[in-house]
Amino acid sequence: MGIRLRKYSHSITTKLIVFMVMLACFSGIMQAIAHLVSVNDGDIEIVFEDNYFLSKSYVRESESLISDLTRLLGEYKNEENILKGETIDKDELRMEEQNLFSDYQYESKSYNPNLSEAENYEKFKVDYADKIAQIKDQMIKRDLREFHFLMNNIEEVKDPLYYVSDGVNVFTNNTMKDTQLFKAYPSYMVFEGYKSDVYPKEVEKNKYLNWITMQMDEMSSENNAIYMAFSKKFLDSKISGWKENKVNATKGFYRLLGFSAGFILSLFYLAFVSGRKSFKEEELHLHAVDKLYIDLNILLCIGLITFWVILLDLLELPHNIQWVIPITIPFSAAFFALILSMVRHFKNRTFFKHSLIYQIFKGLVQFVRNVYDSGNVGVKTVLIVIGYPLLIALTFFMFPITIGAAAWFALKKVKSFKAIKDGVERIKNGEIHHSIDIVGKGEFASLAANINSITDGLKNAVDNELKSERLKTELITNVSHDIRTPLTSIITYVDLLKNEKDLAKIAEYTEVLDQKSKRLKFLTDDLFEAAKASSGNIPVQLEKIDIVSLIAQGLGEVSEKIEELGLEFRFNHPNDKVYVTADGKLLWRSIENVLSNIFKYALKGSRVYINIEDLGNEILITFKNISAYELNISADELMERFKRGDESRSSQGSGLGLSIAKSLIDIQKGKFIIQIDGDLFKSMISMPKNYNE
Structure with missing residues (x-):
């Protein structure tokens, strides 16, 4: 039984029978709809x-x-x-008067343009x-x-x-x-x-x-x-007619449902088996009608529907229902044959490729690609010179349009060339911020983009050089100020020692010299470390670090300093172990610099928050504290060398701590940023997460 089913399910005879059943059902649907429309003036409800x-x-x-x-x-x-x-409709009358007034303005000699419109309107109403x-x-x-x-x-x-x-x-x-x-x-x-x-x-x-x-x-x-x-007589008559119409409409509705079910099943069956000779066959067979391009197929379908509707309208339906089936069958046969052809192309994955528009577009694209791949501007120019007369010959009936399009294209290219020429001239004269604006694609647009890239690079280089010069100036100024202060003290106290005989004062001067010399050593050490960190010459040994334990141990080491300043540390971290990939010594040096910055500039008696967050591929360590000084500079400025939170520079810091921390974090493939929100100061260290167990 299964073999017979496979034998007859895809046979041409079976397909033809089902196709005829589908046409009969579709014609039945149309006749049922016409019948429903004729019953009770189309009241299907x-x-x-x-x-x-x-x-x-x-x-x-x-x-x-x-x-x-x-x-x-x-x-x-x-x-x-x-x-x-x-x-009388006042709005309609007013509109008619306005139309007359318009005629009066352009045709009547009595209209005086020197008068106001209201005066002319009053005169118009009289005339x-x-x-x-x-x-x-x-x-x-x-x-x-x-x-x-x-x-x-x-x-x-x-x-x-x-x-x-x-x-x-x-x-x-x-x-x-x-x-x-x-x-x-x-x-x-x-x-x-x-x-x-x-x-x-x-x-x-x-x-x-x-x-x-x-x-x-x-x-x-x-x-x-x-x-x-x-009246009762009137109602009885109407109720009787309503019941009769309901019976007829119900029969027509059930016929419509039956024909619709048969049509849908047969159409789905044909769509399923069309183009194949068995269920297991993967190859799809196309017929002669399938050679018709898809877009032409669609146009034919639209034409068939339009002509069919016009014919039915000429029959003044629903008065001539008997003509619905004879007219519908031939039109629907041609229509569904074209539909099944499109279904076969869809199943064959050639629905879009087998269209006339696609073939024309593909040919043009291939031609343009071959031209651009095989020649330079000179070759393209020669091809345009040769191709344009051919285009004129093929489109002689629309010559004004083609010549206009050619003129527009040439003008557009000339404008593009002139824009590039003028832009290069302006850039040459020093306007490095000028950008050449060329809309669209092509060689001119590519050339303009390349020139803009050069100017962008030049502008960035100039900006970086200006910033570097500014930073150098500020560096020299700050270094000079910070080093000159202890150095001046040393020179002053050395001169005092030369002439001092009092042993008590000599001891006092010696103590000051010791402090100032240590301060000078501290500044030079920080300067050396900052230069070394920014150069990237520090050896880095990346390993698996338990960041929670590292910070907890570090806080224990500086607990006396914390108590001395009256700071209250709040350490929030995940319950599970959190590991990062970093150099333990360099990472702690960075964290130590951040903590040192907090000790120097945090408001005494305030809280300091340390949060560790697992962001998936990264671990974020955030330090938050309230500054004792008014932070009226930006975060970028604060990251610069020898910048301090107190503009008076009365604190003992060198201004290099955060800069050193950022350099050390960078060479460990991490990120270091700071944020300022009023007096709230945040330092954030982001390090790669270590997944190795």
């Missing part, structure tokens, strides 16, 4: 309605009548009101009084025609019974005026001012009732009254 009083049909019985009555009562009222011009009156008469006649048309409509209505009044004008087709008389009928609608009463009560749940109530709301007058009653 009747299939799902269970009660006539909740149906769209019930509301339709009175909607058009109420629409005419509300227009008569709210807009026209009576013939005398129309003749007085009360119904064109007859034409304005004529327009009003035309608008009044139009309203009269509409008024009589509506009157004829309502006079032809015998059932339902209605009575409409605004307290002055009355429109009715019976002698009843009392609402109780209308409410005696099996179904009624009573609207008085802003109040409404309908029967049966389930009508209030009718979702289409707002079609009527919206018209009543537009009248917005307490004096308006509309009474409408439906």
Whole structure:
């Protein structure tokens, strides 16, 4: 059984049979839709309605009548009101007057440009009084025609019974005026001012009732009254017709569902087996129709649909439903044959490649690529000179367009060349910040980008040189100040020692000389270490470091200093071990410099926070403290050598600690940055995480 199924599932006979079934189902769908449209004026929702009083049909019985009555009562009222011009649309009249005034401005000799527009408008109303009156008469006649048309409509209505009044004008087709008389009928609608009463009560749940109530709301007058009653004979007739239409619509709806299911199944089957002779076959077989390009295929499909719709429209459906199937079958056969061809190309992954636009574009791209790959500017110029006459010959019927495009292209290239020439001239004259702006791609754009890159490099070099000169100047100034201070003291006290005989003072002077010489040694050592660190000549031995233990041990060593300054350290770190890849000595030297900076500049008695965070590939160590000095310089300036947090330079630091720390962290492949937020000072060290267990 399985072998027979595989044999017949992909056979041409099976495919043809299923294709014919699909066409029959599709034609059945179209005929079912036409039938549904013909039943109850296209009200397909009747299939799902269970009660006539909740149906769209019930509301339709009175909607058009109420629409005419509300227009008569709210807009026209009576013939005398129309003749007085009360119904004229003021906006429409104003627009017509504006059109006349425009003609008056350009055509009339009476228009005086020296007068204001208001004065000219008043003069226009006098000169064109007859034409304005004529327009009003035309608008009044139009309203009269509409008024009589509506009157004829309502006079032809015998059932339902209605009575409409605004307290002055009355429109009715019976002698009843009392609402109780209308409410005696099996179904009624009573609207008085802003109040409404309908029967049966389930009508209030009718979702289409707002079609009527919206018209009543537009009248917005307490004096308006509309009474409408439906007689038993009228209702019986309408309910009987509604039930009959419901039965017909339900049958048509089920036919539509059946045909739709058959169409979808057959279409999916054909799409699945199309192009293959068995389920396991990977090769896809294309047919003669598949040689048609995809984009042309799509255009043919659109054309078939358009022509089919036009033919059905000419048949004035749904009056000639019998013609739907004979017309639909040939069109749908051609249409779905083209659709299945596109399906085969989609399965073969040639849907986009097998299009005329793609082939043309591919050929042009290949041609351009060959030109650019095989020649220089001279070759390209020769090809353009040769190719342009050929293009002119092929497009002689649109010669002005091609010559215009060529002129535009040439002008664009000339402008690009001139922009590059002027830009180079400006750069040569010293405007190194000038940038050549060339939009698009091509050799000129590439040349401009290269020139801009040169100017950017030159600008960066100049900026770096200026910064370097500034730093050198500041370095010399700061070094001179910091070294000269202890050196001056040493010279001064040496001179005092030469002439001093008092042993007590000699001992005092010797103590000062000892302090100043140590201070001088401290400065020179820091300067030497900073130079060595920034040069990168320090040997580095990277290893696995337990950062938590390193910091905890270091804090223990400086605990006396912490107590002396009254600082409160808060050390936050993960519970698990945290390892980094670093040189233990260099890393501790960096941390020690940061701690030293905290000891020198932190506010006494304040808290210092040390946080360790695992960021995945990196470990972030953050030191936060409150500065005792006002930090009115930027973080970048503070990282410069011999910069201190106290501008008075009264502290004992050299200003090299943070610079040395950054250099040492950099050569360990880490990152060191500082941040300043008011008096809050943050030092952050980021080191690579060590994953080795």
